[in-house]
Amino acid sequence: MAGTELAGAPAADTAPTEVKHLIGDQWRSASDGASFESRDPHDGSLLANVARGSAADGEAAIAVARDTFDSGDWSDLSPKQRAVILHRVADAVDAHREELAELETRDGGKTITQSLHAEIPRVAHNFRFFADYVAMAANEAYPDGDLLSYVLYPPAGVVSAISPWNAPLMLATWKIAPALAFGNTVVLKPAPQTPLTAHRFAELALEAGLPPGVLNVVHGFGGDEVAGPLTSDPRVDRITFTGSSVTGVKILQAAAVNHTPVSAEMGGKSANIVFADADLDVAVPKSIRAIFGGNGQVCLSGTRLLVQNSIREEFLERFVAEAAALTVGDPKDPTTFMGPLIEQQHLEKVHGYVELAQEEGGKVLVGGERLRDPARAGGFYYPPTVITGLTNQARAAREEIFGPVETVLGFDTEEEALRIANDSPYGLAGMLFTQNLDRAHRMAAKWRAGTVWINTFFERDLRLPFGGEGISGLGREGGQYSRDFFTEPRAVTLRLGR
Template sequence: MSITEARPHLRTVRPGQLFIDGAWADAAEGRTIPNLNPADGTVTTQVAAADPADMQRAVRSARRAFDEGPWPRMSAHERGRVLLRAAELIERDAQEIAFLETIDMGKPISVSSGIDLPFVTQAYRYFGGLAAHLDGATRSTGTPTFAYTLHEPVGVVGAITPFNFPLILSTSKLAPALAAGNTVVHKPAEPTPLTALKMAALLAEAGLPEGVLNVVTGPGPELGQTLVDDPGVDKIAFTGSTAVGQSIIRAAAATLKKVTMELGGKSANILFADADLDRAVDDAFWAAFFNTGQYCMAGTRLLVQRSVLAEVTERLVAQAEAVTPADPLLDTTWFGPIAHQAQYDKVVEYVGIGQAEGARLATGGTAFHNPDQPDGLYWRPTIFTDATPDMRISQEEIFGPVLTVLPFDTEQEAVALANSTKYGLAAGVHTRDAKRAHRVAGALAAGTCWVNTYSQFDPRMPMGGYKHSGYGREFGPESMHNYTQVKSVWMDLRE
């Protein structure tokens, strides 16, 4: 049964407006863009298509709210209470939020409701509690002074988020930024704005003052550039591709904005011959194909010790061929469509590149025709073998359900292969040898390393990249440092 059959009130999605200065409004020019459901190609609703003037208006609202409004001047306990109330409202409206996430992005409803919503609720509770723990420190200076530090909010934060985890990745920025006392202009991805708009409504209901959060929907490059260039913005928090991140960094230098970047990945998942193969193969499969592979930390390079390569590959192929992509609103679906047409086209392109490079297509590599949703963006789980480390499918982020399997012989070779890309977002290690696990985890150039598991997350644990995967951390207490600046205060104690 689909969620809309069980809960028919969810079938209608209201048109999306801009949320600026605590009020809903159409775009200044009245333009809209259709919001498409990737499962069947239908238009779910129309969403406001802002232009640079709308973005500038949102920045002025956030600037005024920071410079003159109550939010940065509230006690940390008061700010925390608003975020805790937001968590309660997310739980209250969980079915609606999960539905919006699923029809917007194609994420299975079982994932939206069973994984994403509980995580987001927990994150708002975590940062609601953490708000009161932004403590400074006293320092002994050897001088007749009383010296201490203060953590103060950065100011106006421009949050730019991608399409693959719309709700979680907006939370990764909004929750710590608000907890620290900042104001925010949020630019969600053009194809997936629905939960961002819903969260604006819930945070306003929770007690967020006018202008503290502004949400501007519409064409990404134009609006993102306006946000980055605006001198009224103090910081940019971005999740997305490395190429776009680099362009933001260059542009932000003109106004010396602070930036944090959570960028691309080509994560290596290392499977040693002594691993528990039943568990390791299952972990490797979902490391690559969770969220239809649209996952910056996906383990899309599986490094397998040569003595078990044939067995592991055979098991993975069997598991992939048992998957049937299906309507993400069905409670039984775990593998849905690709989020939008441009991403689908990119997957098609890279499957062609892999074949042209000489890798062997072990399974998949074709679209999946769902007779109930013939216009859906469905693609079969795809596995390449007989690849080499220098191939583009081994080096470049595809961001779709495509796994490349590479062999290795020794531990040293595995580490070298794992570190042989420009990325360093995540990695995995599967082995029964605890000493090897610690040794290899320490040698991997990656911001997150999972051992005998994959894709474990908690709001208390930071995530972020090395190398071209970016800098700064999201979640955990470390993320609060991205949204504060430190002031040193010296007080003379002489008579």
């Protein structure tokens, strides 16, 4: 398959690209011949016909990944040897950054600015970071007289990686990179809405020297289809998943039969708390990005905006004005801030929550209706939407909307703000804007969230643990936490001879 078939905007008479599974070194159609379409959420144009994998395709990919791992051709390499290849993969991503960014934007509606300058560079960084981390990671050793105890970190085996559509390649490689760096083999199932960058990345990885069978890619859906074996086959040693909490529970149930460890980063309904002493020149634009960045389709978004009542009117005036001024349109235009939502079904879900919020007593300050002007009528466009008048008990304030919809709540005291923030079944992230560092430390210590940002948003150090509490997830990845998950730590004790 030609690696540049998808580069550039397609002409009107260009035939759609065919996307197949990668199993070992073979590009395969679905075993039963089934396929599905990938369409551009900007205008509905057909981008690709994609192999719709069955359980048989998933089993075939697992079998190849298992055989490749057991052969030792990858797992027996030293960390430094694997790092050389993984750095070449990162180099290939950098060399094709514009191509990959365009694919990401066309397939998922991500703005070209975000794809080109944030997400695709992060793909390469994921590989470089974990390649180097594994090669330099320290191990424990405990001498005790004539006893010497130490820890080995052999790879776990075959990893099923199930990635979402909202940051397709970046989140896929957040799983692939550490799994491969620690010596595992991988079967990746990208989201069916966004298969294109996973396909192109797999091509580039093979061209960069990644041995066949180390990374396998299957496309399709969950349930009894291609994802079924990825979560229930006893030959799978680890499952790493990012997606909704509902799907995460199903994966955990399937994995429990074989006692397969699962790392799951799931939904969020994160609080963004703005105190009266906050620097509004920082808090307002950061809060805008925290909800409307990524077209509002970000699990970490600050979807519950808590503003101290003494500055609520001033803050909202500025916040609503900035939200109304955001450019919503063709994601391929570098001036666009927000592109379309992923698909019609999701748009209907988002708007349904806006209607529900109004039924619950909410007032829409800006947005609230699908954009239907001629320039955007062919896509799934929804504007930045800000809603006040709800309590934290309203469904629109408690359930994950996963769109550009902000619910604004008020509070008076630090204790009240923390109580509202923690009054949620989710616990993925939190944002806090204040100039009082004592308060910041107090709140971070008591906030039930996997990540807390203070006077910033979406900054990541890959050495830190990443994951959520409550129904937002299970387990942590990043740095040593990824090592713990993608390996089988083994204790070794040796009695030295006299």
